[in-house]
Amino acid sequence: MKSETYLFIANIAVWAVIAGYLAFIASKGAAMDRRLKQMELLDNDK
DSSP states (O other), rough: OOHHHHHHHHHHHHHHHHHHHHHHHHHHHHHHHHHHHHHHHHHHHH
16 A cells, blocks of 8 residues: 555544543533532532
């Protein structure tokens, strides 16, 4: 294969890893938001 093909495949791989990392961070942020809302509800019950 040509070097341009390897470069193209590497570029796709890097962007796939970046997209996966961003999805992971977004899911952790959503879980943290749910937990914070749960804690606020528990605090308001006092």
